[in-house]
Amino acid sequence: MQKQELGFCGPGLMGAPMIRHLLGAGNTVHVWNRSPAKAEALVADGAQVAATPAEMAQHADVVLLCVADGAAVEQVVFGEHGLLAAAEGKDGQAVRVRRIVDHSSIPPELTRELAARASALGVGWVDAPVSGGVAGAQAGSLAVMAGGTAEDVAEVAPILAAYAARVTHMGGPGAGQTTKLCNQAIVTATVAAIAEAVGLARRSGIDAAKLPEALAGGWADSTLLRTFVPRMTQDGLVPIGALRTFQKDVDTVADAARQTGTPMPVAGAVQQILRLGAAMGLAEADLSGFVDVLQTPRHA
Structure with a gap:
């Protein structure tokens, strides 16, 4: 891969290991975060901190x-000190950036609007949400579902290969985000079902922690089963995300279902579980917090 001068906004649980992979591949990486400490924590790995996204846009091609x-x-x-502020006449500095790759999970309709706005300024846009979680980001094995022009996706794919096992071009702008909604509909429904199974096992007097072993190799076996049963049956594990993230994504799924007239009764039930969790004060709980929402007291 040709080494490039890159920018990365958002070095959080997912972003930080992705940045380290980009640095490990020999790229120059400028980082920015709303809370500077998260960006500064990557200086020891070789990252360069930008004061604003607009400043980053003076140095990074992608x-x-x-x-x-x-x-x-x-x-x-597009904010006052945003990446394309200068291109829109809001900042006096030159803009070097030619492509933006958005790994965030946002509505497809908004993605299409932002992509069109960037395109009018001569900047390509690739919506590239990921699947694989923090573990996948750390291992460099993420799955990337990409939307955008074939040219833009082909240009950025070698960059993404630093932390992605594969990049699949799904169509034009917004297609990556729609694919991620399909992913989240499956993931959240499955995690909710796992939480129900853990509850049933516990109330039936069997060791719920042994479910992955008992179901290994069968149709119920999955990465999610092996990941979430331990998280639902053990204490003290490092969080891998917050329930509010699932709630945001499922709310977006519901919006897309309404816009397209798609019946999604299972996703609707999951949405209500997540809303109940938020009402119970569990919005910041680990993604495995489904089990806490469903653990209502047993009445005689």
């Missing part, structure tokens, strides 16, 4: 984003 939601993406790119 900028990658991994931020919280659609509002954050829009602010980072």
Whole structure:
């Protein structure tokens, strides 16, 4: 892979290991985060901290984003000190960036709007949400589902190979985000089902922690089963995300289902479980917190 000068906005649980892989591949990486400490923590790995996204845009040819939601993406790119602020006449500095790769999970409709706005300024946009979680980011084995022009996806694919096992071009702008919604519909429904199974096992007097062993090799076996049963039956494990992230994604699934007239009754039930969890004060709980939402007291 040709070494490049890159930018990365959002070095969080997912972004930080992705940045380390980019640095390990020999790239120059400028990093920015709303809370500077997360960006500064990567200086020891060789990253260079940018004061603002606009400053980053003076140095990087390709900028990658991994931020919280659609509002954050829009602010980072088009805000007062955003990546394309100069291109829109809001900043006096030159813009070097030619492509933006958005790893955030945001609505497909918003992605298409932002991509069109960037294209009008001569900047390509690739929506590239990922699957594989923190473990996949650390291992460099993420699955990337990409939307954008074939040329833009082909240009950035060698960069993404630093932390992705594969990059699949799904179609035009927004197609990557729609694919991620399909992924999240499957993941959240499965994790909810695993939580129900753990609850049933416990109330039936069997050791729920042994479910992955008992179901190994059968149709119920999966990466999610092996990941989440331990998290639902053990204490003290490092969190891999918050339930509020699942809630955001499932709410977006519901919006897409409404816009396209797609019946999704299972996703609707999961949405209500997550809303109940938020009402119970579990929005910041680990993704395995489904089991806590469903553990209602047993009545005689």
